[in-house]
Amino acid sequence: MAAATGDPGLSKLQFAPFSSALDVGFWHELTQKKLNEYRLDEAPKDIKGYYYNGDSAGLPARLTLEFSAFDMSAPTPARCCPAIGTLYNTNTLESFKTADKKLLLEQAANEIWESIKSGAALEKPVLLNKFLLLTFADLKKYHFYYWFCYPALCLPESLPLIQGPVGLDQRFSLKQIEALECAYDNLCQTEGVTALPYFLIKYDENTVLVSLLKHYSDFFQGQRTKITIGVYDPCNLAQYPGWPLRNFLVLAAHRWSSSFQSVEVVCFRDRTMQGARDVAHSIIFEVKLPEMAFSPDCPKAVGWEKNQKGGMGPRMVNLSECMDPKRLAESSVDLNLKLMCWRLVPTLDLDKVVSVKCLLLGAGTLGCNVARTLMNARGFSMSIPMPGHPVNFSSVTLEQARRDVEQLEQLIESHDVVFLLMDTRESRWLPAVIAASKRKLVINAALGFDTFVVMRHGLKKPKQQGAGDLCPNHLVASADLLGSSLFANIPGYKLGCYFCNDVVAPGDSTRDRTLDQQCTVSRPGLAMIAGALAVELMVSVLQHPEGGYAIASSSDDRMNEPPTSLGLVPHQIRGFLSRFDNVLPVSLAFDKCTACSSKVLDQYEREGFNFLAKVFNSSHSFLEDLTGLTLLHQETQAAETLRKQLTQMSGKMPGL
Template identity: 40%
Template structure:
């Protein structure tokens, strides 16, 4: 017969437990190092099948301490059972290292032994945890002990451990599952002799098994082991308890032995399949002894397999804000495990983003940027939060609308920090001068300050998002982005259509064919589109889902662009006649293609990729405009806003228009008589 090898307990301490210990030490324990009761739990172990090799891999369940371990009524997870122990926290690392661990271990072993002699099973899984908490550095030194008595001679298995579904009826397995699901317990009895199988607490053993043949008796326990032939650590003390408290009942020869059910099912056994194991243990009669406590073992080994303490370093996570920061990045980092190992998350996170417009587009873009791990988001807007905003703009609430409404930019930044305190977000309340909107003489000084602040903001950021309501409000940021070589992302909405595009770099910085900007398809300069408009023309009237779709598309386009080695100069794929694009794997970005423009049609649930070349006479990125800006920025702004036709004259659009008119005038149109001939 083979000697039984038991699967030792392993520990798992959740970060929330160290938070609780921190508070307990500072507010309650202070200099006291008295023993403290603590509660843990463990669940049935399990095994998974490796799909490649077909072999079973044991997945033992750890004894887990959660954040409520110090409370009187801790919440025990589903399918788990409680285990109780003692914690002793030392005041210095020297005291922790010099602790008389042998004495501590023996004292707990004596307590468990006295409990066995009294006929109780409540302390069979009692454990010891000694700790030292470095409250300044958030480092925790700890060592678990799970005392288990040594049998001499050792326990032996009377055969192989078999699947419970091979030796027990489905009715018996269902009865055990129902009983443990209703009232979880570490140890239990099963009687299979009656018409219906019955389950009872281990304390009723004498009465429950009275007159029951050995072949109909089962001693069960919730088994944290996942190994097919190695029962878990709790069985050791259970066998010792049975040998010393109920030896007359189990005085049997080695041929019959004691039938043991290692319960490992967390779901109802079905289709004749059960994870639990059944085996026969022999040797109970030979270990009855004289009543003296057997020797015990049970100090947990560290991850290196040595008998030594473990260390938990929670410095990066103990601060809730830093904990939130790690949690925010978790899903992103999981992308690099298997799907995109080359994904450069730091490049995205380090992109400083300036959002011009804190309305519907601005709110959604900010949320998407945060989801990508961007840490610096700055808002610019001149409006206040109105009562129509919160339902469409997810960074605002009803309270933000009261008392005339909070300034949108600052409010959006403040609420962004409420979502994630680790974000670096600010808001600036300023108006952007627009072509076709003359600057009043009384506002010249303030407007000049606004332009200077806008220039500084563009200088301080890597990406500029154009998310404003009107076409002309995008002109000056377009000029600034082109002049300063910034990545400019543009999103604009119609009723059920949207445009998302990235601006191309200026000629001096471009590589290959230069991509166009928002104004490159125009043959007229941006002008006043707000005056003399009805209410439905002044407000942004769009289908509610359009803004989030466009915003997500814009942020995903930026993410793909940042992953391309050429950055702002990343070439745009050329769509075919049918709107098809090349293989995304052929792109230089790990996230796929980096299109120039995307036009969405919600009525058709269709998005069309487009590509447009830069226009030499463009009023936003043309050489004449950029050179004028670099000569005298303020003069350019004043002229563009106050002089009708200035941008057309500056870029040569007026000449182009005149040439077109002359060309049309030179055409000889056939008259009707000629056509009849």
Template identity: 35%
Template sequence: MSNATLKYGSPLQSFLDASFFQELCRLKLDVLKLDSRGQPLFACLDTSYAFKARNSVPLSLDERTFQSESLRSSSGVPIHGVLHNFNRFEEFKSLDKQEFVRDRATEMYDAGLKNINDCVSFHVISFADLKGYRFYYWVCVPCFQKKTFSIKVLETRRLKVAEKYQKWFEKRLDHWVALLNDQNELIPYNRQDARTCKALIVRDTCRLDNIPSALTKNFLTIFNHDSPDRDTIEAVFIRPADTSFALILSLHDLQTDGDEHLQFSGWERNTQNKLGPRGVDLSSLIDPLKIADQTVDLNLKLMKWRLVPELDLEKVKGAKALLLGSGTLGCYVARALMAWGVRKITFVDNGNVSSSNPVRQPLFEFHDVGKNKALAAAEAVKKVFPLLDAEGVELSVPMIGHPVTNEEVEAASYERLCKLFDEHDVVFLLMDSRETRWLPTVMGNATGKMIINAALGFDSYLVMRHGNYSDAQGPRLGCYFCHDVFAPKDSMRDRTLDEMCTVTRPGVALMAASQAVELFVSLLQPRTGGPNEETILGELPHQIRGFLNNFSTLKLRTPAYDHCSACCPPVVDSYKSLGWDFVRSALNDHTYIEELSGLAKVQLEAERASELWKIDDVEIDDEMYALN
């Protein structure tokens, strides 16, 4: 090899673990969004694995690479890098790769002039297809050398004893270069001693016999800049085990200064040994459940990129939803909740899937006929998203005006309902009858739970949020029963088929369910003030009434009624103090609630007023008759 031009091996061989791309997904969605600025990377080289790699030390990148703490917890050689993730694939492809490596190498050259150990770094350009879980990347380890600087090998020799040098580098993991002075002492590299040193000691990452890493170009270029008068130098390349070697090098430079005269390299070759990016499709390699957990909220997180940066998705995701009623409304509400990222949904229903249900209730199929609706719905949503915490509870909600026939069973149902209220944050009232909604409404006021109510007519619907006593802003809002002057009673007796079934235009349920869920999500968002309790998503209505006969929507805001059968203070206080005894009395006789709430007195006063109007009408008629 006498007087032969020095040859180099690959500086590093990259290996990107699947966890690296998973963390990139998370950062892109939650942190970076549209920010395409370079992100710092922190890796550690395990030089002991040099001989297990194909031709150089592996540059292993995983999820820890994004955390600076990984450098402190590792015993490897630290190396800093930068991730350049592009928002569009066209940007990734059209990047001027030569200009990119030139700029990065120039930065390394400038840094190396200040500290030779800082002229080593790596860069990763990438594009992440988050929908398909496909990633495109290209790793660059910038290497540079002056165009006018030539390096020739005068002599090659095997280093018999390298332990002294190996131990020196083991104690100084952040050093790439050292000097051997006239006293045969190893000292950190510095410009002054570089001019008189006996040898340049280099940590080498290549595994090829007697061929150093391409990073050597960086070190020798800096060395030549610091010691321009030296035309020869012994370079000792330190590797693990007994593979270290030394080269006597001839250095020749035309003394042309300036980084514009540097030549650059550094792009890694792909698996076809060509200069080009690599692609990874992780959709078939990673546990599908892990992919689903990250990608199920993709569209939601994209909202925060431009449209609603302040959107609090974690609060929505953490909310536990209780759906009382698993029919048409329950099915559509559940799908909308899943789309918003809710992870805990409990279905409650005592009915079974009938053969007429699957076409209108999207969680059910033909083979579900005969199954309990709550259990079948929970099973169905788990098929859509297996990581969803879904539970079905077969339960009859005690109904006001329906006398107790088996107190032990109904008391147990009540206790189970109380437990469900305690375990959840929001309760959706989606049942068929008014009296079924009464007890959950009372419980919602007593416990301060968020209650969202949705009810259907033939061509109309009502969606509302119940007020409760924990509201600190303004007068307490009304509930579903605040417009009634009678307590609910048994409305299910002596009904014809069209009265027993929910007869409604098929599109009404979708409209009501979607607005119920949107109202719930809006309630969880930061308030922005305004007369309508606006949030970052817009207005926060109390009631939404929709009419399909003229395709109109009406927003209403009504205060709580002082004598409401479900939310007035006497009713709520009695429930809190008496519990099941209160409920039992209401079930056996709905007039108990009318007396307690004051509705009976209101009814009596209304009757008296009506009698007075009748008397007035008679007197007016008599007077008119006399005039005639």
């Protein structure tokens, strides 16, 4: 309780302070504001709260802040009075601890005092109901530190009690109480509010009238000794008024002490008990106003809330235990991404990162490292049919292969990016073909013992150019011009895939191999490096305005201006752990590629699973015949034979 000292012969007027009630929704909204809007901004923010005067006896007077506190235009709940406040949200716990609480209180008190002197508080009484909230949000632990303040100006002289407090039903008749209820309701309805924080009262034995503060001159005309004022009182204690009365009494003393000797106060308390409205428990008392008006200086102010132990200090709420672990993990990822934007990469397009759906094929060492970096993971157990691994034509085996292919097609269709992270070369063939056909971005990562390759597959042009095409129109128009060099300015749709550098179709790579040759044996850090680079390559591609169609960056571009806020967008990253070195080669798509060439894609799109079954059940010569590799081998062999013959002839005939 805070007391105003008074005449020793009279009782002291005491006030019940507010108890802050900050809803969980408030902290959730503050978290979102901090991440998405405030970031590192520590400037004061306008917020609003409300208080209620219909609680049962024994409950503290509460000033409530909930999720709507940040929306200054949000409606105040029914039968509640608004309070306007200022939020000071600090970036560090140290800033929270060292904030100048005295200065913050003095600033708020000055604003209240100026509204009293200027008359603004008469026009807008909510200006008397200001509060401060100093906070620090530790969003990694979900610990929220806060210190609440409801500034109250102190009177330069005492306000001794002349009468009371007593229950309203001891001073007002039932008829007067009903008249007060009716007059108050009518005034609220006229003003379009659910509750009025302060109002004027005039009554006799038969009538009770109420009015707004700004009408005090006309309303109290003719009265000489005392006036009656009403306050919407959140306190339910029988002997004490609530905290909002303090600033109102300062206004009354400053404005009316020269005209009236005392003021009668009705602490209006409006609650519903067993379905019936009850205001009879309201209290009424009379206090003597100071005889002298205030000086121009702002009075002293108090108002910082005590902590749970009753001392002057902040409070802390821990919300980590009530958070779902999955939500906490998601929030941690979201937090890390947004923190990048605050200071390091303000131009980072987070929506593209957060919204992308990734399909990881392969859940070994490499796949697990990619999944850990991405932090999204849902498992599917399936087999991927492969070239050189025949599918028997028994109904069970064939149908299982068909179902596996259908599931893989559906998964690739429903995702934006496909990661190829399997152990063997042939296991990458089918998803590479499906992804190329569906125009999905593919990120491929493969390991050697101390080497690795991470690459993005070339993204084919859309089948039909139109408004929704992923391929930029200007890129298509200038394609031939850009492709003039084999090592520079290669657009994304001309880049090769994992199989484009091979002149042999994929087959059974594990046949007739020893155990160490069948397993991927690599240095222990290699999978982590390659997995991380695969994710970073995907994010860099997504940040480029042309996405998968972006021109490939090469090693020669390392000293040039990067095309995205995250840097280069290479085609390939080839790493050599023995030298701790990376290179960024670029290669064109191969027109005889066994995975992404038009002959393979056209055949797959026409025949579907029937074509795939031929690949699975035939030797590697089937794909080589289809793509023209067989003919290329024959021509190469013929050329080699001719070269040898010419070499032999040149030895016998020096003139040649």
